[in-house]
Amino acid sequence: MPKKRILPYIILGIINDRPGVTGREITTEFNTEIGDFWKASHSQIYPELSRMNADGWVAASTSKDNAKEKYYSLTDEGKRVLEEWLDQLVDTLPIHEDMFSLKMYFINDRKDKRVKELIDQQTALLQKQLAYLKQRQQLVFPNPSSIDAHFGHYLILSRGISRTEGQLDWLATIKKDIQ
Amino acid sequence: MPKKRILPYIILGIINDRPGVTGREITTEFNTEIGDFWKASHSQIYPELSRMNADGWVAASTSKDNAKEKYYSLTDEGKRVLEEWLDQLVDTLPIHEDMFSLKMYFINDRKDKRVKELIDQQTALLQKQLAYLKQRQQLVFPNPSSIDAHFGHYLILSRGISRTEGQLDWLATIKKDIQ
DNA sequence: TGAATCATGTAACCGGTTACATGATTTT
DNA sequence: AAAATCATGTAACCGGTTACATGATTCA
Numbered sequence: 438m439p440k441k442r443i444l445p446y447i448i449l450g451i452i453n454d455r456p457g458v459t460g461r462e463i464t465t466e467f468n469t470e471i472g473d474f475w476k477a478s479h480s481q482i483y484p485e486l487s488r489m490n491a492d493g494w495v496a497a498s499t500s501k502d503n504a505k506e507k508y509y510s511l512t513d514e515g516k517r518v519l520e521e522w523l524d525q526l527v528d529t530l531p532i533h534e535d536m537f538s539l540k541m542y543f544i545n546d547r548k549d550k551r552v553k554e555l556i557d558q559q560t561a562l563l564q565k566q567l568a569y570l571k572q573r574q575q576l577v578f579p580n581p582s583s584i585d586a587h588f589g590h591y592l593i594l595s596r597g598i599s600r601t602e603g604q605l606d607w608l609a610t611i612k613k614d615i616q
Numbered sequence: 617m618p619k620k621r622i623l624p625y626i627i628l629g630i631i632n633d634r635p636g637v638t639g640r641e642i643t644t645e646f647n648t649e650i651g652d653f654w655k656a657s658h659s660q661i662y663p664e665l666s667r668m669n670a671d672g673w674v675a676a677s678t679s680k681d682n683a684k685e686k687y688y689s690l691t692d693e694g695k696r697v698l699e700e701w702l703d704q705l706v707d708t709l710p711i712h713e714d715m716f717s718l719k720m721y722f723i724n725d726r727k728d729k730r731v732k733e734l735i736d737q738q739t740a741l742l743q744k745q746l747a748y749l750k751q752r753q754q755l756v757f758p759n760p761s762s763i764d765a766h767f768g769h770y771l772i773l774s775r776g777i778s779r780t781e782g783q784l785d786w787l788a789t790i791k792k793d794i795q
Numbered sequence: 796t797g798a799a800t801c802a803t804g805t806a807a808c809c810g811g812t813t814a815c816a817t818g819a820t821t822t823t
Numbered sequence: 824a825a826a827a828t829c830a831t832g833t834a835a836c837c838g839g840t841t842a843c844a845t846g847a848t849t850c851a
Binding site: 618655656657659684685 | 808809810811812813814818819820
């Protein structure tokens with residue numbers, strides 16, 4: 438049994454939210470909104486769109502304004518497949534492929550100066566990340582009605598903020614312990 | 617520039633901690649200790665060990681007791697390479713490839729019943745994970761001296777517990793909001 | 796009109812997974 | 824002696840990345 442593919446479902450979800458998107462716009466979505474929890478490059482997306490088109494999940498149209506652009510929308514079948522995917526419960530937790538943990542794991546001595554270095558660096562990275570996420574929250578969800586329009590997106594963004602704050606708190610507490 | 621390989625450094629770290637380990641023992645390490653933040657299967661590890669041996673990072677020896685087993689230790693060069701890797705600061709945060717976020721992201725309606733379903737399922741998974749991590753903490757670090765012997769491992773384990781608790785807290789608060 | 800970037804596509808490569816395979820050792 | 828599992832290895836496949844490539848559109 439081959440490994441379960443996720444990418445096509447993400448693309449279905451994006452097209453569902455923004456009918457008429459182009460492949461390029463889908464690509465940029467992976468560098469902004471979805472980029473926090475999934476990555477995909479254009480060289481992966483274009484062939485995937487072709488495949489989904491061939492499978493009848495999406496329909497492509499063109500315009501006279503721009504010869505190269507293709508505008509994608511979901512077919513009924515595509516909508517069905519997306520809903521079917523969303524209906525399936527998530528039954529496993531992800532692993533955290535994370536360099537900080539990995540390196541820290543192999544440092545045995547409490548007084549190794551790299552313990553402090555790793556903590557400081559990680560703190561700086563997370564502070565930057567936190568500022569970015571908060572700025573995004575203000576930008577994308579300036580008022581209650583924008584929250585209601587994309588509630589799930591709002592949830593996972595606030596979750597990201599909460600998680601980042603939690604990690605910063607943890608780093609702050611252990612920083613006291615190691616001195 | 618090809619993507620940076622991590623696996624060989626993890627293997628170096630494992631062998632450094634437990635000189636004389638076999639490939640099989642390294643494999644099991646990925647299912648227990650390191651399994652929380654990195655995965656590797658034996659069919660990846662054995663060729664990697666051969667390569668590292670050919671590169672002079674590790675030395676293999678055999679015993680009369682068991683014809684097939686190979687016991688690995690670090691060469692001076694291997695130790696140097698490991699230290700060099702540990703010295704390099706971590707300058708990027710990982711992304712969280714996570715099905716919960718992904719599906720939630722595409723659910724726009726606050727009242728969609730899948731919001732609650734996803735939250736409940738995620739809560740159950742995290743509770744199980746938390747119990748497992750706490751049990752591991754008790755098992756691996758029963759006393760202060762065991763902490764001092766593997767301080768980094770202790771840190772990332774307690775970080776995992778803190779993160780899991782944080783996520784459970786977050787789930788509990790938003791569960792109130794959606795009703 | 797030249798430069799930048801928009802927009803899509805292909806090809807080579809690589810890390811990792813699953814499946815296949817084999818013999819040694821230990822347990823029943 | 825048979826069964827289980829220990830221990831190592833190989834091969835096929837696949838998802839994803841980087842690099843290569845090309846033409847259209849927009850901007851200066």
